Amino acid sequence: MSDHVFERITVPEPLLDTLRQLLGDRLSTNTAILTQHGTDEGWHQASPPDAVAFARSTEEVATIVKHCAEHQVPIIPFGCGSSLEGHIAAIHGGICIDLSQMDQILEVNAEDLDCRVQAGVTREQLNQDLRATGLFFPIDPGANASIGGMAATRASGTNAVRYGTMRDNVLNLTVVTAQGDIIRTGNRARKSSAGYDLTRLFVGSEGTLGIITEVSLRLYGIPEAMSAATCAFPSVDAAVDTVIQTIQMGIPVARIELLDELQMKAINRYANMQHPEAPMLFFEFHGTPASTQEQAEQVEAIAQDFGAQAFQWASRQEDRNALWAARHKAYYxxxxxxxxxxxxxxxxxxxxxxxxxxxxxxxxxxxxxxxxxxxxxxxxxxxxxxxxxxxxxxxxxxxxxxxxxxxxxxxxxxLGGTCTGEHGIGYGKLNFMQTEHGDAYLAMMRSIKQALDPHNLMNPGKLVPAESSH
Missing domain, CATH: 3.30.70 (Alpha-Beta Plaits)
Structure with a gap:
């Protein structure tokens, strides 16, 4: 496990007393709850907070933050705990603010293809609620993560190749600052030239600049038709060359997933499947029946040029689900x-x-x-x-x-890439920020952090390396 040692602050009892008066039994110091809130899905060492405050409104979050700021106690936001790089670990102690009870879908504007939700709404909950409108929210990081957490970590996932990431689909945010102020980073207009783009600043900030309590999102019409395909390749290079040519030709594929030979062997053993134990691509196409068929035929021709075999196609939902079952079981x-x-x-x-x-x-x-x-x-x-x-x-x-x-x-x-495409930094990848970005970039990040959170209370020790970290 990780061998980091961090200095923890002592949370003063008067602060806990104040929060108990405010929240009642929604302030917990139960050992099991503390452990749960200091442990994510990654492999980094767990670090529980001193107390967990279950908030129910933006105003309540602001009040909690003001009390913590008065005592200079760290604040760690928590959604579902599905992050992977130690984002939610209370490495310096402090108060965890759990937003899971802020789970209301506040408005859906079907004509404008947008909605506004509280931060604790989960991805699956939102899409279930949207189903009757004919709309959906496409960002799928795999886990049933909270929308607030997805915005805070700039999540993406399997649909990003067509629909983009959270960066592209968050329209504006409601944020509680380190001082306990409530700000709205934008409005419902699809574009604006009025000032700094604070929405993009907070998307991906991993709770280090403020706490996201509401999120306005871009929505999409549920495609008229969807089809899926899988195929095996003689090598990883052949599979990736297929992907490269597909993207370069501008074929609007919704998903392209690669599973290597070892992963396919694990899936066959785990789920008693009979897939080829070779590198495989999984495709999904969205559009009209005619356009999805055309996309699929174009991709099949490209793949065959690179030696693909064992093609399987599916248009009915149950058949698509069966084809994608292997991908969904990959982690387990x-x-x-x-x-x-x-x-x-x-x-x-x-x-x-x-x-x-x-x-x-x-x-x-x-x-x-x-x-x-x-x-x-x-x-x-x-x-x-x-x-x-x-x-x-x-x-x-x-x-x-x-x-x-x-x-x-x-x-x-x-090769010109990044240390993380979607897991984020947390404290698990802090050591790579210097190599990737350099001194001037990190100095600017520290300046922003200092300006918005001068006492370093918001999720301290994450995302922004300390100045001596080289």
């Missing part, structure tokens, strides 16, 4: 590939033209290692993930896992 299959091992999940993103090189060299590194490392990729936008299986109590395996992880990131940076 990989985690069960070696029972008793833990997983170190990580991701990078590179320009599409360098994707084959990045994945091939990563696969060669992993094959030469004693550790097992399946690879999955949202390859339509150059993003791929490795799950490194290891025994966290074995120092040699931890060292080797960190070596593989570091080489994967260093390779991505060398």
């Amino acid at each position: 299959a990989a985690m069960n590939f070696q029972p008793g091992k833990s997983g170190m999940p990580t991701d990078v993103c590179v320009p599409i033209s360098r994707l084959a090189e990045a994945i091939r060299e990563t696969r060669e590194d992993c094959d030469a290692s004693p550790l097992t490392c399946p690879i999955v990729g949202h390859v339509g936008d150059g993003n791929f993930h490795t799950l490194i299986l290891l025994d966290p109590n074995n120092p040699d395996e931890v060292t080797e896992a960190n070596r593989l992880h570091d080489r994967m990131v260093e390779r991505a940076l060398r």
